[in-house]
Amino acid sequence: MSLLAKGILKGMAVTAKNFFQSYYRKERLPTVQYPEEKSTITPFTRNFPFLLYDGDDAVDGMRCTACTLCERACPPQCIYIIKDKDEKGKPILRPRIFDIDTSVCMSCQLCVEVCPYEAIRMDSAFELSNENRFEGLLINRGDLLKSNDYYHALNPVEARETDDRIAAKNALAEAKKKARQKKTRLAAAKAKRPPSRLKKSPPAREKPPQPEKSE
Amino acid sequence: MSPVQTMPPRGYHLSKDELGADILEVAMGPHHPSTHGVFRMDLKLDGETVVDLKPVFGYLHRNHEKIAEDISYPMSMPFTDRLDYLCGMTNNWAYALSAEKLIEIEVPERAEYLRVIVGELTRLVNHCLLIGFFINDLGALGTPLLYALREREKILDLFEVLSGARMMVNYIRFGGVRCDLPEGWLGECQRIVDAFPAFLDEYETLLTENEIIIARAQNVGVVTREEAIDFSLTGPMLRASGVNYDIRKVDRYGIYDRFDFKIPIGGHGDCYDRFMVRMLEMRESVKILKQAIRDLPDGNIMGKAPKIFRPAPGEAYGRIEAPKGELGFYLISDGTPIPYRFKVRPPSFVNLTALRHMCLGHKVADAVIILGSIDIVLGEVDR
Ligand code: SF4
Numbered sequence A: 001m002s003l004l005a006k007g008i009l010k011g012m013a014v015t016a017k018n019f020f021q022s023y024y025r026k027e028r029l030p031t032v033q034y035p036e037e038k039s040t041i042t043p044f045t046r047n048f049p050f051l052l053y054d055g056d057d058a059v060d061g062m063r064c065t066a067c068t069l070c071e072r073a074c075p076p077q078c079i080y081i082i083k084d085k086d087e088k089g090k091p092i093l094r095p096r097i098f099d100i101d102t103s104v105c106m107s108c109q110l111c112v113e114v115c116p117y118e119a120i121r122m123d124s125a126f127e128l129s130n131e132n133r134f135e136g137l138l139i140n141r142g143d144l145l146k147s148n149d150y151y152h153a154l155n156p157v158e159a160r161e162t163d164d165r166i167a168a169k170n171a172l173a174e175a176k177k178k179a180r181q182k183k184t185r186l187a188a189a190k191a192k193r194p195p196s197r198l199k200k201s202p203p204a205r206e207k208p209p210q211p212e213k214s215e
Numbered sequence B: 001m002s003p004v005q006t007m008p009p010r011g012y013h014l015s016k017d018e019l020g021a022d023i024l025e026v027a028m029g030p031h032h033p034s035t036h037g038v039f040r041m042d043l044k045l046d047g048e049t050v051v052d053l054k055p056v057f058g059y060l061h062r063n064h065e066k067i068a069e070d071i072s073y074p075m076s077m078p079f080t081d082r083l084d085y086l087c088g089m090t091n092n093w094a095y096a097l098s099a100e101k102l103i104e105i106e107v108p109e110r111a112e113y114l115r116v117i118v119g120e121l122t123r124l125v126n127h128c129l130l131i132g133f134f135i136n137d138l139g140a141l142g143t144p145l146l147y148a149l150r151e152r153e154k155i156l157d158l159f160e161v162l163s164g165a166r167m168m169v170n171y172i173r174f175g176g177v178r179c180d181l182p183e184g185w186l187g188e189c190q191r192i193v194d195a196f197p198a199f200l201d202e203y204e205t206l207l208t209e210n211e212i213i214i215a216r217a218q219n220v221g222v223v224t225r226e227e228a229i230d231f232s233l234t235g236p237m238l239r240a241s242g243v244n245y246d247i248r249k250v251d252r253y254g255i256y257d258r259f260d261f262k263i264p265i266g267g268h269g270d271c272y273d274r275f276m277v278r279m280l281e282m283r284e285s286v287k288i289l290k291q292a293i294r295d296l297p298d299g300n301i302m303g304k305a306p307k308i309f310r311p312a313p314g315e316a317y318g319r320i321e322a323p324k325g326e327l328g329f330y331l332i333s334d335g336t337p338i339p340y341r342f343k344v345r346p347p348s349f350v351n352l353t354a355l356r357h358m359c360l361g362h363k364v365a366d367a368v369i370i371l372g373s374i375d376i377v378l379g380e381v382d383r
């Protein structure tokens, strides 16, 4: 019987130690009184995706170009995109409809990884309960669009990296554009030169006499 | 008497003889707290003793393999998190390993180290939780389990900072890992790993000498060495029966040949040994983690993975030592971006097949412990 008591008593001592420590040791007090008090969540937490826009106007500044890469990469197929058109029926590079069914979304972040335009990011908002389980959980374009400032508040590190990447990409595109313009200008100049040389050639022919004059 | 009157009522399937022999059929589960999920055991009891047992599962079947055969290779990665939902990282790793075999991608050094770090952290998470629930099944309700959960929570917080989610991590990619460590992560990880042995010491004083646990777990659910091999058990279940077989040592996949660690082996193959093997494995994991954190090199985290994953026709089987045993993915490619066959070899499903053998002749209360010592997660058993 004394043997029986020994191991159990040792265990009880551990329990007692933990019990008393739970009143004063800070790392033993992890409980947060939820609705009144909110625990801080890390900015890297991912929940559901949202769309980003630049500037003030959500629709004009939309980064998404409706390329549907994310729609195709989404494992449970919960993204639905329809491209926009102007009045004449010409396609515009932005989605008219962009829906994400958050009751299906599995928060996997694959859409974020495939997007080439840095247009879609993961949100970490978590109080998302809704009374309507069909329309309420199907989030449409208007509710998905969030400003870049929102992203900066959400995850400053990643947002800054994204901005840098976009700036670098824009600079590269600008440089390329300039190079292309230069090239086309050169090409145009080249294309123009032959006739100009023909025109200029008579004076060139006249040139030789000039040195003679100078001599 | 007319025949109608002697007909038994509907669903009444025990004959008078059987009742006389005191055989009682009990369906334990699918909603039973000690089956850890939706799992049913059809027990035939003679008094308190189990004379027959039939495991019934499939309640959580989600068609994982068939879904994977309809979508491209990378798209299956988040689904593997949901197999054994306690060990998302190792599931990711096993799948990435088989895909990398299929298309031969070189994984950079740093990514390999990161995989080892997250994989061993996952082992700590799993074993912590398992031992907590095992003690819970033994009757120590709550308190020891919550100590284990408290430690697990710290590691899950690490995972959340790293990958964005606590359990559905989706972190490992073909050819590397998704993102590099955020600032300060490694220091925090080091702190938790350094503090872990203290927790293990405390937990051991709480449990290993406890007379009740010894009385309840020793010589219960014995699997001999030969039987364990015949049942093709893997993982701690196999090693508790005295077979020295750990895929980290056998295959030396990844960079496991660089670390100095031992494989704990049991001598009796009973529930107590399974519990102790896991306890010791956690200490070895801590050792590996310390070495990996110390040696973590700089460099790339992604190898040269093709943009569109379209392997040549062929097949590959990649396996790792997941916390529960051998987790393997068998892929057959027919040259399209979608796998022709996608097969999972889940460790807990195979280990579960030994349940009947282990439970026969024991009491009902022991069946619960034996089931707990197998360490099943129904997400993986049913897929
Ligand atoms: S997070 Fe995953 S499931 Fe959700 S919309 Fe993006 S790709 Fe689809």
Ligand code: SF4
Pocket (backbone or CB within 6 Å): A063, A064, A065, A066, A067, A068, A069, A070, A071, A081, A114, A115, A116, A117, A118, A119, A120
């Ligand atoms: S969010 Fe990105 S990937 Fe998806 S349609 Fe828009 S631009 Fe394409």
